[in-house]
Amino acid sequence: METQNEQQKASIQSLEWRGDHLRILDQTFLPSRTVFSDLRDVGRVWDAIKKLRVRGAPAIGIAASYGFYMGLKDVADENFSSFWIEVQRIAEYLGSSRPTAVNLFWALDRIKNSIYAIKDKPIPEIKEHVLKIAKTIHDEDRRVCKQIGLNGQTLIGKKAKILTHCNTGSLATSEFGTALSMIYHAHIGGKNIHVWVDETRPLLQGARLTAWELTQAEIPMALITDSMAGFLMKQGKVDLIVVGTDRVAANGDMANKIGTYSLAVLAKAHNIPFYVAAPLSSMDMSISSGDEIPIEERDGKEIYEIGGSKIAPDRIPTYNPAFDVTPAELITAYITEKGIIKPDFATNLKALF
Numbered sequence: 001m002e003t004q005n006e007q008q009k010a011s012i013q014s015l016e017w018r019g020d021h022l023r024i025l026d027q028t029f030l031p032s033r034t035v036f037s038d039l040r041d042v043g044r045v046w047d048a049i050k051k052l053r054v055r056g057a058p059a060i061g062i063a064a065s066y067g068f069y070m071g072l073k074d075v076a077d078e079n080f081s082s083f084w085i086e087v088q089r090i091a092e093y094l095g096s097s098r099p100t101a102v103n104l105f106w107a108l109d110r111i112k113n114s115i116y117a118i119k120d121k122p123i124p125e126i127k128e129h130v131l132k133i134a135k136t137i138h139d140e141d142r143r144v145c146k147q148i149g150l151n152g153q154t155l156i157g158k159k160a161k162i163l164t165h166c167n168t169g170s171l172a173t174s175e176f177g178t179a180l181s182m183i184y185h186a187h188i189g190g191k192n193i194h195v196w197v198d199e200t201r202p203l204l205q206g207a208r209l210t211a212w213e214l215t216q217a218e219i220p221m222a223l224i225t226d227s228m229a230g231f232l233m234k235q236g237k238v239d240l241i242v243v244g245t246d247r248v249a250a251n252g253d254m255a256n257k258i259g260t261y262s263l264a265v266l267a268k269a270h271n272i273p274f275y276v277a278a279p280l281s282s283m284d285m286s287i288s289s290g291d292e293i294p295i296e297e298r299d300g301k302e303i304y305e306i307g308g309s310k311i312a313p314d315r316i317p318t319y320n321p322a323f324d325v326t327p328a329e330l331i332t333a334y335i336t337e338k339g340i341i342k343p344d345f346a347t348n349l350k351a352l353f
């Protein structure tokens with residue numbers, strides 16, 4: 001039975017529009033401190049995305065939408081052609097913050113297209129329209145995440161051991177999340193679930209954020225290091241794996257947090273279903289395969305330092321891709337707001353659009 005209290009516990013609000021600025025729950029301080037930051041200009045939004053103060057594909061798209069408005073609101077109201085140059089400049093600037101999550105570009109393109117569609121209107125009116133779209137993108141994500149959770153929980157048995165990677169919850173979206181929304185809704189629906197949370201090196205989104213969210217919601221869980229996942233599968237301790245995604249290609253390949261590909265290979269070897277929760281805003285039908293997904297590379301410091309302490313020799317060379325690509329053939333199904341999509345993904349994803 002759903003109770004309002006359980007719903008509330010699962011729906012942390014990490015992004016809030018406060019009339020003239022964006023308030024975020026700064027994820028870099030979690031779990032030790034709950035710090036809210038007020039972002040009052042587009043530069044602050046860019047920086048927050050870059051530094052993962054706000055992170056997770058849908059949340060990045062929502063934050064960038066409000067950032068777009070804040071960047072445009074003080075642009076001169078002279079004429080559309082000079083305004084349009086600023087629109088393109090701000091979109092390019094926000095788009096340079098992180099390359100992999102397509103939700104960022106999806107949101108920026110959506111705003112750009114809707115500005116162009118009303119180019120004959122007075123500029124102040126266009127600016128207000130941009131804020132309206134940012135709010136719409138935010139509200140839509142709430143409905144989408146809830147629906148993904150409701151659709152996806154049908155794949156979870158009455159008693160299930162679930163493994164998840166990175167953070168795909170309320171912190172990564174408007175609320176509930178994507179893969180974590182499936183878990184929340186299974187729990188709210190009274191299922192007896194236990195969640196294995198991969199710590200998710202190097203930035204520990206699993207340990208810092210998913211473990212924090214699940215603890216708030218009182219969902220039974222245990223934290224493991226990434227390298228333990230295979231052994232758990234071998235021991236029969238994992239019934240299914242659910243992850244999120246940053247970008248799905250037209251053939252069903254998808255990028256997600258580094259370490260996801262290894263989990264998918266292990267899942268295949270142990271005959272365990274591997275589910276990917278994906279809003280349509282994470283799908284990029286303009287690219288034919290995962291080879292075309294730009295993979296963000298981050299500073300090696302994230303590998304050789306933990307919490308400010310060095311854990312490797314000085315000046316050690318590093319390679320730090322933040323995401324990997326899982327090929328379509330390793331994915332059991334996509335869970336979207338429009339339903340559960342099974343292979344053949346090339347055909348079935350195309351039909352969605």
Ligand code: MRU
Pocket residue numbers: 052055056057058101165166167168169172173177178179205243244245246256257258322
């Ligand atoms: O680098 P991050 O923390 O932004 O990476 C996030 C992920 O990889 C998530 O799994 C993905 O964005 C889906 S969030 C619903």
